[in-house]
Every structure is written in C-alpha cells, then in structure tokens.
Amino acid sequence: MPPSEHAPPPAAPQTALRSGNPEAWQTLAQATIEGWGRDGRPAAELGGDDLARLTERVPLTRGMGRSYGHSSLPPARWPVVASSIFADRILRFDTESGELCCESGLLLRDLNRLSLPRRWFVPVTPGTASVTIGGMVASDVHGKNHHSGGTFGEYVTRLKMRVADGRIVECTPQEHADLFWATIGGMGLTGHILEVTFQMQKIPSPWIWERSERLPNLDAFLDRLLETADEWPMSVGWVDCLSQGSRLGRGHLNLGRWATPQEAPRREPKPRPAITIPDIWPDWIVNKPFMRIFNELVYWSHWRRVKTGIVSPEKFFYPLDVLRKWNRMYGRNGAMTQYQCVLPHTAGRGATRALLELLRREGGAGFLCVIKDCGAEGRGLLSYPMPGVSIALDIRITPETPRIVDRLNEFVIECGGRIYLTKDRFTRPEHFRAMEPRLDRFMEVRKAWDPHLKIRSAQSIFTLGDPP
Numbered sequence: 001m002p003p004s005e006h007a008p009p010p011a012a013p014q015t016a017l018r019s020g021n022p023e024a025w026q027t028l029a030q031a032t033i034e035g036w037g038r039d040g041r042p043a044a045e046l047g048g049d050d051l052a053r054l055t056e057r058v059p060l061t062r063g064m065g066r067s068y069g070h071s072s073l074p075p076a077r078w079p080v081v082a083s084s085i086f087a088d089r090i091l092r093f094d095t096e097s098g099e100l101c102c103e104s105g106l107l108l109r110d111l112n113r114l115s116l117p118r119r120w121f122v123p124v125t126p127g128t129a130s131v132t133i134g135g136m137v138a139s140d141v142h143g144k145n146h147h148s149g150g151t152f153g154e155y156v157t158r159l160k161m162r163v164a165d166g167r168i169v170e171c172t173p174q175e176h177a178d179l180f181w182a183t184i185g186g187m188g189l190t191g192h193i194l195e196v197t198f199q200m201q202k203i204p205s206p207w208i209w210e211r212s213e214r215l216p217n218l219d220a221f222l223d224r225l226l227e228t229a230d231e232w233p234m235s236v237g238w239v240d241c242l243s244q245g246s247r248l249g250r251g252h253l254n255l256g257r258w259a260t261p262q263e264a265p266r267r268e269p270k271p272r273p274a275i276t277i278p279d280i281w282p283d284w285i286v287n288k289p290f291m292r293i294f295n296e297l298v299y300w301s302h303w304r305r306v307k308t309g310i311v312s313p314e315k316f317f318y319p320l321d322v323l324r325k326w327n328r329m330y331g332r333n334g335a336m337t338q339y340q341c342v343l344p345h346t347a348g349r350g351a352t353r354a355l356l357e358l359l360r361r362e363g364g365a366g367f368l369c370v371i372k373d374c375g376a377e378g379r380g381l382l383s384y385p386m387p388g389v390s391i392a393l394d395i396r397i398t399p400e401t402p403r404i405v406d407r408l409n410e411f412v413i414e415c416g417g418r419i420y421l422t423k424d425r426f427t428r429p430e431h432f433r434a435m436e437p438r439l440d441r442f443m444e445v446r447k448a449w450d451p452h453l454k455i456r457s458a459q460s461i462f463t464l465g466d467p468p
C-alpha cells in the first residue's frame with residue numbers, strides 16, 4: 001500500500017471540522033489522549049453532538065477511553081479522533097418490547113439512571129458504568145452474566161454506521177450481516193458507529209440479591225465458580241495472585257441475581273457517593289510490599305466465610321466506580337496495562353494456576369486479578385469470550401512488561417486461548433494471529449468495506465499489523 005493512501009488530510013483536521021455551527025461543535029483538542037492505562041499519545045479529539053459530521057474525515061471514533069491500551073487512540077501519522085460523548089440521545093424506546101435505539105455516545109451510567117426506576121436494565125454490563133454504548137458494541141463487552149447471557153452484541157439488532165468510503169449504512173444480522181458481525185467486537189475498525197439499537201432486559205426489581213464466599217485457594221475458587229454457574233446467573237471473583245503455594249488464588253467469589261419484588265426494599269437504590277483519586281501519588285507507591293498488605297486486607301475484609309443480602313446494582317456491578325480515576329494510583333507518571341485472557345476448559349483445570357505462577361515468576365503479579373466464567377463464543381468475528389476461565393490481571397508498565405506479555409501470550413497460545421483486545425497494549429501481530437483463527441475472515445470483511453484500511457487505530461497498527 002503506498003504511504004500516501006494513509007497520509008492525513010492536508011488541512012489540520014480540527015480547523016477543517018470546526019467550520020460548522022459553532023454551537024453544535026466543540027473541539028476537545030488535547031496535547032495527549034489516553035486510554036485507561038494512561039499510556040497516552042499526542043492527538044486531537046474532536047467532539048460535537050453531530051457525530052455523523054464529525055466522522056467525515058477522521059480515522060477512528062472513541063467513547064470514554066475506558067479501554068486500557070491503544071485501541072481508542074488514532075494512528076500517530078493521522079492523530080485525530082472523533083469523540084462520541086456529545087452524541088448521547090436516546091432516540092426511541094419501545095416500552096412493550098424493550099427495544100432501545102440511541103446514539104452511540106450514550107453513557108451507560110445515564111442509561112442506568114433512567115432505566116432502573118422503570119425496571120429495565122441493559123442485558124449485559126461491563127464492570128464500569130463509565131462507558132458508551134458504542135464502546136460496548138465495539139468491544140462486544142461481557143459481564144458477570146457471560147455464562148448465562150452471552151455478550152452485549154447478542155442483543156444488538158441494528159447499527160447505523162459511517163463506513164470508510166463516506167456512506168452512512170445500516171446493518172443488521174440480516175442486512176450487510178458481514179459488516180454487522182465484524183463490527184460487534186471489531187474495536188471500531190470497520191467504521192464509525194453512529195446509532196445502536198438493542199434489546200433491554202425487563203427486571204423484577206432494581207436490587208440485586210448477592211451471595212459472596214471467601215475461598216482459601218485457587219482450586220476451591222474454581223470449583224465454586226463452576227459449581228454455582230447453573231444456579232447463579234451472575235458471578236465474578238477477585239483472587240490474590242501474590243500469595244504463594246497452597247494459598248495462591250485465595251479470594252472472594254461474588255454471585256448474584258436480580259432480587260424478586262418480595263425480597264427487594266421498597267425504596268429505590270440511591271447513587272453511591274464517589275471520590276476522585278487525586279493525581280499526587282508517587283510512581284513507586286504501587287510496589288510489592290504495598291500490594292501484599294493490600295491483598296491481605298482485602299482478603300480478610302470478608303471476615304465471614306459466606307455473606308448474603310441485598311445490594312444495589314451500582315455496588316454489585318461497578319465496585320470500583322466509587323473511586324473515580326483509580327488508575328491514578330499507579331503514580332503521576334505511572335502507566336498500566338491489563339492482561340486479560342480466556343483459557344478454554346480443554347486446557348485443563350491446572351492451566352489457571354500455571355498462568356498465575358508464570359506471572360509471578362516473571363515478576364508481573366499485581367493486586368487486581370479478576371476471574372470470570374465464560375460461556376459460549378459470541379458471533380462477533382473478534383468477540384473475546386469462549387467457553388473457559390477468563391482471567392484479568394493489572395500490570396504496571398515497566399521496561400519488562402512487553403517481555404512478560406510475550407511469555408503470557410506464548411502460554412495462552414499453547415492452551416488454545418485468546419486475549420481481550422480492549423485491555424491489551426503489547427500483543428504482537430504473530431501472537432495475535434496464532435491465537436485468533438477468525439482474524440482472516442475479519443480482515444476479509446474489513447477490506448471489503450475499507451480496501452485501504454483508512455479506519456485504523458494505534459492498536460490495529462501495532463497488533464494487527466496495519467500500515468502506519
């Protein structure tokens with residue numbers, strides 16, 4: 001591909017794009033834009049409530065930037081990205097069927113605020129409400145109910161998109177089905193998502209009935225995760241990956257279901273007060289002794305072995321949202337990545353322990369390790385989950401991190417597993433190709449809609465091998 005086909009437009013993009021109605025346009029130009037891992041890059045972010053116009057001349061659209069790596073950052077040679085967050089209208093809601101149509105920048109937190117009192121909820125939610133609906137489609141997010149409910153993409157019925165040749169097209173599982181399924185989990189690489197139509201879920205009450213268990217080691221944890229899958233539609237757990245030997249993987253398993261009207265309190269859940277973590281932390285604060293003490297405290301904070309009771313959806317689904325910008329705890333100049341992979345059941349039950357031991361030997365173990373049970377593979381061409389155990393590990397970025405990720409990837413490939421692109425920062429193209437047999441089909445569809453790969457991200461250049 002000649003480089004000129006990937007060159008930025010001649011005028012500074014933000015100047016060209018700001019020539020519209022000044023009231024409807026805002027430029028969020030920043031020196032640096034970041035994903036959640038804080039490993040940012042210089043770029044301009046364009047914002048406005050007319051996303052269709054905003055996306056006329058940009059290589060990528062992003063939402064809240066809650067993906068950890070570089071998937072929401074544009075290419076270095078065309079450093080401009082459209083922000084969807086002002087395009088956040090709910091366009092239609094059918095109170096009979098629960099079908100909702102919205103602009104892609106609608107914030108999940110705003111939707112929850114409106115839908116919970118009316119006894120509707122999204123069918124799948126990630127572990128933070130600070131995401132846009134467009135971001136949920138592009139990552140084909142999964143939640144605590146993956147084993148029982150699948151990914152968000154399974155509930156999407158229509159997408160309105162601006163594709164690379166400038167056309168605005170609508171796609172559904174029947175119409176332009178190739179584009180539709182490549183976009184579900186396609187990390188924004190098939191086009192700009194303007195509108196999303198999806199099915200909401202009717203809920204019996206706005207409260208969750210929760211059971212949580214403290215478990216002494218990884219075997220006990222994995223046994224309970226799988227044993228409880230049929231009875232509990234939602235499950236997730238934290239495990240301590242810093243402790244060693246028989247205590248490795250001790251942790252808490254949280255199980256939940258929507259409470260019945262009889263179990264639920266009469267009142268509506270109140271929003272939880274949140275605090276913002278200040279950007280004052282020295283870079284060395286998150287070190288091994290700190291993390292060991294932290295994990296010890298977290299483990300014993302669950303002093304009763306089993307707890308049951310009613311909790312709010314906010315507390316159950318989004319425990320970390322009370323600490324706004326908690327990623328700042330990695331230090332003012334600190335950056336982190338999350339390594340998330342799924343190990344299929346066929347890899348055997350020792351595979352999870354082997355991965356955690358490998359991580360500890362390589363020196364990458366941190367204090368956040370979340371384990372989930374994954375059900376059937378989604379239909380999105382790059383959708384992450386497959387039947388198995390999903391493990392998410394926060395890793396502070398150091399010069400050693402690319403090597404650690406390489407070792408973990410080699411292990412995941414041996415097991416027949418795969419990584420989650422929305423968390424990834426360091427996976428090399430040969431590793432991604434080896435773990436993703438669906439990649440050829442994804443690239444075929446992508447190139448059919450965008451032969452010159454005009455739509456691309458810093459991540460697609462690094463991990464999929466797109467031209468710079």
Ligand SMILES: Cc1cc2nc3c(=O)[nH]c(=O)nc-3n(C[C@H](O)[C@H](O)[C@H](O)COP(=O)(O)OP(=O)(O)OC[C@H]3O[C@@H](n4cnc5c(N)ncnc54)[C@H](O)[C@@H]3O)c2cc1C
Pocket residue numbers: 036060061062063064065066067068071072084104105125126127128130131132133134135136138139140141142143144187188189191192193194320422457
């Ligand atoms: C604390 C925390 C917990 C999380 N828990 C989970 C979890 O449990 N399960 C899970 O699956 N994920 C989880 N995530 C990841 C998160 O759900 C995804 O990264 C999600 O995509 C973020 O949405 P966003 O609006 O911030 O998108 P961004 O981070 O801004 O973008 C993510 C990707 O979507 C693309 N994109 C966004 N909007 C559009 C659009 N309108 N058109 C085209 N492409 C678009 C971007 O180009 C990028 O490739 C978590 C993240 C955090 C920080």
